[in-house]
Amino acid sequence: MTARVGVITFPGSLDDRDAMRAVRIAGAEPVPLWHDDADLKGVDAVVLPGGFSYGDYLRCGAIAQFAPVMTELVPAAASGRLPVLGICNGFQILCESHLLPGALTRNRSLHFINRDQALRIEAVDTAWTNRYTTGQEAVLVLKSGEGNYVADTETLDELERTGRVVARYVGTAPNGSQRDIAGITNAHGNVVGLMPHPEHAVAELTGPSVDGLGFFTSILAHLTEGSPVRAASTG
Amino acid sequence: MARVIVDVMLKPEILDPQGQAIVGACGRLGFGGITQVRQGKRFEVEVEGELDDAKLADVRRLAETMLANPVIEDFELRVE
Numbered sequence: 001m002t003a004r005v006g007v008i009t010f011p012g013s014l015d016d017r018d019a020m021r022a023v024r025i026a027g028a029e030p031v032p033l034w035h036d037d038a039d040l041k042g043v044d045a046v047v048l049p050g051g052f053s054y055g056d057y058l059r060c061g062a063i064a065q066f067a068p069v070m071t072e073l074v075p076a077a078a079s080g081r082l083p084v085l086g087i088c089n090g091f092q093i094l095c096e097s098h099l100l101p102g103a104l105t106r107n108r109s110l111h112f113i114n115r116d117q118a119l120r121i122e123a124v125d126t127a128w129t130n131r132y133t134t135g136q137e138a139v140l141v142l143k144s145g146e147g148n149y150v151a152d153t154e155t156l157d158e159l160e161r162t163g164r165v166v167a168r169y170v171g172t173a174p175n176g177s178q179r180d181i182a183g184i185t186n187a188h189g190n191v192v193g194l195m196p197h198p199e200h201a202v203a204e205l206t207g208p209s210v211d212g213l214g215f216f217t218s219i220l221a222h223l224t225e226g227s228p229v230r231a232a233s234t235g
Numbered sequence: 236m237a238r239v240i241v242d243v244m245l246k247p248e249i250l251d252p253q254g255q256a257i258v259g260a261c262g263r264l265g266f267g268g269i270t271q272v273r274q275g276k277r278f279e280v281e282v283e284g285e286l287d288d289a290k291l292a293d294v295r296r297l298a299e300t301m302l303a304n305p306v307i308e309d310f311e312l313r314v315e
Contacts, residue, residue, distance in 0.1 A: 095306070102306065105245075151306070
């Protein structure tokens with residue numbers, strides 16, 4: 001049976017179609033989900049795509065966390081049951097929903113950044129990164145104005161100590177992210193937020209690399225072969 | 236009709252690059268002696284009828300769940 005991976009479209013989502021394409025290229029079945037429909041249609045995992053949900057008014061992702069579709073998603077993700085990948089705006093939504101700690105703030109330079117960016121994958125015991133090797137580098141598109149990851153020192157230390165930093169920028173974080181953090185996971189390893197865009201790096205013709213495909217083959221492996229993910233160490 | 240003002244500010248330890256850009260502009264424009272600017276948001280929330288404790292508590296809940304992100308921001312309420 002093919003794994004069914006839902007991709008939520010919010011008003012203002014931009015990368016939902018690329019996310020669905022990446023799911024398809026990885027060999028899973030993409031299922032379109034709608035922000036205003038409080039129904040996850042029984043999908044096995046969910047991608048929150050990039051874009052500017054609800055115009056990013058108030059704060060990025062602030063309004064999207066209250067969308068009807070999130071009422072089923074948030075408790076399922078928090079319990080460790082439902083794997084969720086938030087990319088860019090999706091990462092912001094995960095932080096606003098408190099599924100991930102910290103917040104994403106305005107780039108230190110105040111400039112919107114749009115470039116091919118090298119990352120180092122550090123946590124490979126998540127539902128979305130089990131096909132990578134620790135320390136593997138991946139070149140993905142970074143395109144965001146508010147990608148500067150911030151959290152208090154205690155939270156950052158906890159993320160480091162429990163191996164929950166999924167990816168770091170190689171070199172200095174172009175957006176000022178604390179400890180060069182590009183992506184993190186929750187205690188269960190089922191929820192991952194990533195600022196750069198793996199869904200744009202799944203085919204040579206249309207991306208800077210195919211390094212992003214691993215996120216989508218990882219979730220397929222996790223769902224079909226039960227690739228192990230981290231045991232929750234803390235709530 | 237009652238009006239509640241909600242002021243939202245980034246916590247002091249959170250970098251405010253927008254405020255820093257304004258400080259930079261102050262110098263260029265000849266406004267000397269300005270050492271720091273922090274940029275925040277002000278919400279004017281209008282509430283139907285008399286403002287009782289329950290309604291004020293509702294606005295407070297609105298502020299902490301949506302208007303402010305308590306991870307990075309502080310907020311203050313005042314009745315106008």
